[in-house]
Amino acid sequence: MVHRLEREGLIALDERKEVHLTKTGKRHADSIVRRHRLAERFLVEVLGFEWWKTHEEAERLEHAMSAEMEQRIQNVLGDPQTCPHGNPMPGVTGRPTKPLERVLPGATATIERIPDQFEHEPGFLEYLDSQGLRPGVELAVVDLRHGEPIRVRVDGAERTIRADCGQKVWVRA
Numbered sequence: 001m002v003h004r005l006e007r008e009g010l011i012a013l014d015e016r017k018e019v020h021l022t023k024t025g026k027r028h029a030d031s032i033v034r035r036h037r038l039a040e041r042f043l044v045e046v047l048g049f050e051w052w053k054t055h056e057e058a059e060r061l062e063h064a065m066s067a068e069m070e071q072r073i074q075n076v077l078g079d080p081q082t083c084p085h086g087n088p089m090p091g092v093t094g095r096p097t098k099p100l101e102r103v104l105p106g107a108t109a110t111i112e113r114i115p116d117q118f119e120h121e122p123g124f125l126e127y128l129d130s131q132g133l134r135p136g137v138e139l140a141v142v143d144l145r146h147g148e149p150i151r152v153r154v155d156g157a158e159r160t161i162r163a164d165c166g167q168k169v170w171v172r173a
């Protein structure tokens, strides 16, 4: 695998045999990420998929998408800046965010994104949705102690959510 990617000029090995992306490799990686995020948007906005269901579907679609299809989807969707989980398209500078656990009790915050690595976690996005938590939703932190379930107020109702939401839900204050 490494040798194939090296032959195609996508990666290079340095003198310590560590792998680096070349400029071409970086472009290639960016393009896959862009296709993935566009596919997720397409699934939500055109096909009516629930936001928490799109990641797996998009993993299949991203490999089937030509450059022309990528461009057309981007146009149809009006050049979206993020995926439905709030993660910016490559080249787009996202707004400053921090993990929920860094919000002080009593403060309010808006959910901005669920970082990429947590999109994969089976059941996690669906869990958030079941608690009324998704990008764009405003919440108030009622009580937050490290490693313990977190009490928040969402849409006028108080809820206790899983402790791991503290690291996996990113907000802007």
Ligand SMILES: [Zn+2]
Pocket (backbone or CB within 6 Å): 036, 040, 054, 055, 058, 119
């Ligand atoms: Zn995804």
Ligand SMILES: [Zn+2]
Pocket (backbone or CB within 6 Å): 037, 040, 055, 083, 084, 085, 086, 087, 119
């Ligand atoms: Zn996403």
